[in-house]
Amino acid sequence: MTAGTLPAPGAALRYAPPIETELERLVTALGAIPALAERYPLRWLAIQLLEGDDDLLAEAEGLGGPTVTAALAACRERLAPHYGEDLDVALVDQRYRFVHALAGQALTRPATPPLTLSDRIDRVVTHRWLGIPIFLALMWVVFKLTTDVTAPFVDWIDATLSGPVSAWATTLLGVAGLGGAWFESLLVDGVIAGVGGVLVFVPVLLALYFALALLEDSGYMARAAFVMDRLMHALGLHGKSFLPMIVGFGCSVPAIYATRTLDSRRDRILTGLLVPFMSCSARLPVYVLIAAIFFPSHAGLVIFGLYLTGIVVAIVIGMLLRRTLFRNQPPAPFVLELPPYRLPTLRGVWRQMWERTAAFLRKATTIILATSVVVWLLLALPVRGEGRFADTPVDQSAFAAVSGATAPVFAPLGFGGWETSGALLTGFVAKEVVVSTLGQTYAVADLEEEVATAPATFSEDLLGIAGGLVSATGDALRALPGVIGITLETPEAETAPEGLAAAVRAGFEASSGGHGSLAALAFLVFVLLYTPCMTTVAAARHEFGSRWMWVSIVGQFAVAWLAALLVFQGGRLLGG
Amino acid sequence: MREVTIALAGNPNVGKSTVFNALTGLHQHVGNWPGKTVERKEGRLILGEHQITVVDLPGTYSLAARSLEEQIARDFIVRERPDAVINVLDAANLERNLYLTAQLLEAEARLVLALNMADVAAARGLRLNPEALAAALGAPVVVMSASKGQGLAELKATLRDLVTASGRAARSALKEVAR
Numbered sequence: 206m207t208a209g210t211l212p213a214p215g216a217a218l219r220y221a222p223p224i225e226t227e228l229e230r231l232v233t234a235l236g237a238i239p240a241l242a243e244r245y246p247l248r249w250l251a252i253q254l255l256e257g258d259d260d261l262l263a264e265a266e267g268l269g270g271p272t273v274t275a276a277l278a279a280c281r282e283r284l285a286p287h288y289g290e291d292l293d294v295a296l297v298d299q300r301y302r303f304v305h306a307l308a309g310q311a312l313t314r315p316a317t318p319p320l321t322l323s324d325r326i327d328r329v330v331t332h333r334w335l336g337i338p339i340f341l342a343l344m345w346v347v348f349k350l351t352t353d354v355t356a357p358f359v360d361w362i363d364a365t366l367s368g369p370v371s372a373w374a375t376t377l378l379g380v381a382g383l384g385g386a387w388f389e390s391l392l393v394d395g396v397i398a399g400v401g402g403v404l405v406f407v408p409v410l411l412a413l414y415f416a417l418a419l420l421e422d423s424g425y426m427a428r429a430a431f432v433m434d435r436l437m438h439a440l441g442l443h444g445k446s447f448l449p450m451i452v453g454f455g456c457s458v459p460a461i462y463a464t465r466t467l468d469s470r471r472d473r474i475l476t477g478l479l480v481p482f483m484s485c486s487a488r489l490p491v492y493v494l495i496a497a498i499f500f501p502s503h504a505g506l507v508i509f510g511l512y513l514t515g516i517v518v519a520i521v522i523g524m525l526l527r528r529t530l531f532r533n534q535p536p537a538p539f540v541l542e543l544p545p546y547r548l549p550t551l552r553g554v555w556r557q558m559w560e561r562t563a564a565f566l567r568k569a570t571t572i573i574l575a576t577s578v579v580v581w582l583l584l585a586l587p588v589r590g591e592g593r594f595a596d597t598p599v600d601q602s603a604f605a606a607v608s609g610a611t612a613p614v615f616a617p618l619g620f621g622g623w624e625t626s627g628a629l630l631t632g633f634v635a636k637e638v639v640v641s642t643l644g645q646t647y648a649v650a651d652l653e654e655e656v657a658t659a660p661a662t663f664s665e666d667l668l669g670i671a672g673g674l675v676s677a678t679g680d681a682l683r684a685l686p687g688v689i690g691i692t693l694e695t696p697e698a699e700t701a702p703e704g705l706a707a708a709v710r711a712g713f714e715a716s717s718g719g720h721g722s723l724a725a726l727a728f729l730v731f732v733l734l735y736t737p738c739m740t741t742v743a744a745a746r747h748e749f750g751s752r753w754m755w756v757s758i759v760g761q762f763a764v765a766w767l768a769a770l771l772v773f774q775g776g777r778l779l780g781g
Numbered sequence: 782m783r784e785v786t787i788a789l790a791g792n793p794n795v796g797k798s799t800v801f802n803a804l805t806g807l808h809q810h811v812g813n814w815p816g817k818t819v820e821r822k823e824g825r826l827i828l829g830e831h832q833i834t835v836v837d838l839p840g841t842y843s844l845a846a847r848s849l850e851e852q853i854a855r856d857f858i859v860r861e862r863p864d865a866v867i868n869v870l871d872a873a874n875l876e877r878n879l880y881l882t883a884q885l886l887e888a889e890a891r892l893v894l895a896l897n898m899a900d901v902a903a904a905r906g907l908r909l910n911p912e913a914l915a916a917a918l919g920a921p922v923v924v925m926s927a928s929k930g931q932g933l934a935e936l937k938a939t940l941r942d943l944v945t946a947s948g949r950a951a952r953s954a955l956k957e958v959a960r
Contacts (some may be wrong), residue, residue: 217886217919244860245860246889248887249859252887256845300883304876304880305876307882307883307917307918308876310910310913310914310917311875311910311911311917312875312907312909313907313908313910314906314907315905315906321904465819468848545873547928550928553799556802560811
C-alpha cells in the first residue's frame with residue numbers, strides 16, 4: 206500500500222518563533238558565502254551550528270572566516286535570554302515534540318498493549334540470575350558444534366587433500382614429465398599442504414558462522430551483550446565486546462572483524478587487542494599433542510586450564526591497557542536495542558555463512574600460500590652437510606639454521622632447542638602448524654599414518670572421497686547429541702605416535718635440564734599467549750592500522766615470554 | 782539512461798539489509814567507506830530505463846555525527862545529495878524511528894518512507910495511518926513487511942515514479958535554460 210505519491214515541498218518541522226527568527230538570520234549570513242551555500246543545505250547547516258556541532262563550525266569558519274563566528278555568536282546571544290545554556294537541548298526537545306505529534310497522527314495504539322511472546326522470552330533470558338547461566342549454556346552448545354560436530358569433516362578434507370589430491374598432482378606431474386623433481390615437492394608439500402591448512406578450517410567456520418547467524422538474526426545476540434555487560438565493564442569494555450571474544454574461541458580472524466559491531470574506535474582496538482588471548486581452535490591440536498605426551502592422565506584438565514589462563518590474562522591485560530594506553534579515553538556510552546525475537550530465515554543465515562567464509566578464504570589463501578612456499582624453500586635449502594636442494598635432512602636445512610639462531614631467546618623458558626623454536630616460528634603462519642613442524646623437526650617421518658599408496662584408480666579415489674564424506678556426515682550426526690551433553694560413544698583417546706612422543710620428551714628434557722614436564726607446560730602457555738598467526742595480524746592491520754598491529758605482535762610476545770618464564774622458573778623454585 | 786543514486790537510511794535492526802537485498806538482489810558490491818572501517822554496501826537496481834545505484838548507509842539513530850556510523854550517513858546525505866533517500870522504519874517502534882526521519886527532512890533529503898515490519902506492528906495491535914504520515918511529511922509512504930516480501934513491489938513502483946518525475950523535472954529545467 207502506498208500513500209501520497211506527490212511530495213509536497215517545504216520542511217514540516219518548525220521550531221519555536223525565537224529560534225526560527227535566528228535560523229533565518231543565520232541562513233542569510235551563511236548564504237552570503239558561496240563556498241558554504243554550494244556545499245550544504247543552509248537551513249540544515251544553521252541548525253547544526255546552533256546545536257553546537259564543533260566539526261561543522263570549524264569547517265564553516267574555514268570557508269567563511271570570522272563572519273560565520275560573529276553571526277553565530279550574535280544569534281546565540283539573542284537566544285540566551287530564552288534558553289540560557291541549553292539551546293542544544295531545546296532544539297532536540299522540540300524535534301522530539303514534532304516526532305511525538307507525528308507518531309500520534311500516524312499510529313493508533315491499542316488501549317492495553319498485549320504482552321508479546323518476545324517480552325515473555327526476555328523475562329527469562331535477561332533475568333537477573335538466569336541470564337548468565339543461559340548464555341553460558343548456549344555458548345557451550347556453539348562451542349561443541351564448532352569443534353565436535355565439524356571434526357569429521359575436517360578430517361575428511363584433510364584426508365582427501367593429503368591422499369588422493371596429492372596423489373593426483375604427483376601423477377599429473379609424472380605424465381607431464383616433471384615427476385620426482387623439486388617441483389613436485391613444492392606443489393605437494395608446499396602448495397597443497399599450505400592451502401589445505403586453510404581449507405580444513407572451512408567446516409569449522411561454516412559451523413561457527415551458522416551458529417552466530419542464528420543467534421544474531423533471532424535477536425538473541427543483543428540479549429547476550431546486555432547480560433554480559435556488567436562483567437565486561439571490569440575490562441573497561443561493554444557487553445557488545447563479548448561477541449568478538451566468543452568468536453575468538455573459534456578463530457581470531459573473524460573475531461577481529463567482528464569488532465566492527467562496536468561503536469567507538471577505542472572499543473574496537475581494545476577488544477581487538479584482547480581477542481587473540483582467547484584460545485582459538487587452531488591452538489587445540491598443539492595442546493592435545495603435548496598434553497598427551499607429558500600429562501597423559503590429566504590432559505583434559507591441562508587443556509581446560511589453558512583456556513581459563515587465556516581468559517584470565519585477557520582480563521589482566523584489559524585492566525592494564527585501560528589504565529595505560531587508553532587512560533584518557535572513557536568507554537563510549539552503551540546504547541543497546543533489544544529487537545523483538547524473529548525467526549531467522551534460511552536465506553539470511555546462509556548468506557551470512559557464505560559471505561563471511563568466502564571473505565576468510567580470499568584473505569587467508571593468498572597469505573598462507575605465500576608463507577608455505579617460503580617455509581618450504583627454507584626447508585629445501587641445504588646449508589650444511591651433503592644434501593641437495595629439495596633433498597636435504599631437516600637439521601641441515603636453512604630452516605634449522607634460522608631456528609637455531611632464535612633458540613637462545615627461549616632458553617630461559619626451558620625450551621631452547623632449535624626444534625621447538627622452529628615450530629614456534631612456523632606457528633606464526635598458523636598455530637596448528639606447530640604440530641606438523643614438531644613432527645618434521647624431530648625427524649619423525651610423518652605424523653599422519655602414511656596412506657598406503659597402492660596405485661588407486663581415479664574412480665576408486667572418487668569413490669573413496671564420496672565414502673569418506675558419507676561417513677563423516679554420519680559421524681557428525683552422531684556427534685550432534687553430544688552438543689547438549691549426551692555422549693553416544695566414548696571417543697577414542699588421542700594418542701601421539703610412539704616415536705614422536707619419545708623424541709619430543711627427550712628434546713624437552715634436554716633443553717630444560719631435566720625438567721621436561723615443566724618446560725612442556727611453559728611451552729603450552731607460550732603457544733597460548735604468543736603473537737597471533739599472520740592471518741590474524743593481517744586482519745588487525747586491516748582494521749586498526751600498522752601501529753596497533755605492532756603493539757599486538759610485540760606486546761603479545763612479551764606477555765607470552767613473561768608468562769612462560771613465570772611458569773618454568775617459578776615451577777623450578779617450587780621444586781617442580 | 783540516467784545515473785541515479787538512492788540511499789537507504791534507518792535505525793539499526795529495522796530490516797534495512799533485507800530491503801537492500803530485495804532491491805539489489807545479487808548485484809552487490811561490499812567494500813569500506815573511504816578511510817573508514819565501516820562496511821559500505823552498494824548495489825544496482827534497474828527500474829525501467831533507469832539504472833539506479835543503491836547505497837546502504839550504516840544504521841543510525843540520529844544524524845548528529847557522534848559516532849563513525851552517524852558521521853558517514855550524515856556526510857553522504859548532505860554532501861553527496863542522493864536523488865532520493867529510502868528511510869526504512871520499524872513500524873512497531875515508530876516514534877523512536879521518526880527522530881531520524883525528522884533529521885533527514887532537515888537535511889533536505891528527498892524521502893521515501895518505508896514503514897517496515899507492519900506485520901509485527903499489527904500483531905501488537907498498532908494501527909497505522911500512512912496517509913496521515915505522508916500528508917504531514919510531504920513524502921510517499923510505503924507499508925511493508927520486507928522479510929515476507931510484502932510491499933516490495935509498491936516500493937519499487939514508488940521509486941520508479943519518483944525517478945521518472947525527477948527526470949522529467951530535470952529535462953524541463955534544461956529546456957528552460959535552453960530558452
